[in-house]
Amino acid sequence: MDHSHRDIAGGWLRPAVFGAMDGLVSNFALIAGVAGSNASARTIAITGLAGLAGGAFSMAAGEYTSVASQAELAQAEVEVERRELVRAPEAELRELAELYIARGLDEELAYEVATQLSRDPDQALEIHAREELGVDPHDLPSPWLAAGSSFLAFAIGAVLPLLPYLLGAVELWPALVLTMVGLFAAGAVVSRVTGRPWWFGGSRQLLLGGAAGGLTYLLGMAIGHGIG
Template identity: 75%
Template sequence: MAIIETDAVLHEAHRDNHTHRDVNGGWLRPAVFGAMDGLVSNLALMTGVAGGAVSQQTIVITGLAGLAAGAFSMAAGEYTSVASQRELVEAELAVERRELRKHPKDEMAELAALYEARGVDAPLAGEVARQLSRDPEQALEIHAR
């Protein structure tokens, strides 16, 4: 007995098992950077203190204090960085939203040019831009990329 799989069945199976990882940074990069920074700086701190011929207890306490200070510093830095990036993105979106409202034809032409730059034929790019521009939030999302 033969099993016949149609394109629709294959597409459905592919869609159900198909995922992509977020490779735009996310949490991994700062986590690796923070771990490496914390290990290297804490090791250097403890080595320096140990060179002063102090007790093991002092070295351990120094290491724990360095660990706590480093963790707080990294958390504060990451928070500030993310907040600054979010504020910048929100400001840029406000500018683009205003431009879409004030100059819709120019923004539609810009949108068509974006698609043409990606290899879409000019007439089709213009039609896509017209259709997307019907919904200002959809057009904003495309412009913001």
């Protein structure tokens, strides 16, 4: 029976999910901390805007550097395999055959399979990269995709707790309600991709985000009273 799988190697899911959750939690925690110090609504709004911009650019830069470094390392190792296939093809063929033997093929069949697969240099390189390095040289993650999805996701998440202040709110509770709804919804949506129950994903994000915001609010109160 035919079946399909969710995309687990496209390079977009992790930075997008991490970016949205981080945007929601970090910007709400920042806003809550400043609100706890009895700052004005204007100050809170400016702080939230700064948190949105700074966090989004920081996330994008971090994701780009991380994914680009990973891709460059993989490409460097693929080039090592390419040179070895030219320099010592018999040794590489034997190495591939031994991999198949270790997986249960008879020795004669393993060498026959390895020999046939090694006839095309490009195919041989791809197979060695997958078997030995665990990467597909033609499908490495894109650093630009990771950076862009992370930037957009963080900005979308970070604008939710900020939105009430931009619309004229002067108290924290509208931002709290909107953030909690956003956290639960985001966790529930992610569970559709990961296969976990929607209520589990939503509740987990709600609990973690609420704890971060509450602790930061208390810290803001303590600092505000200390300075005052």
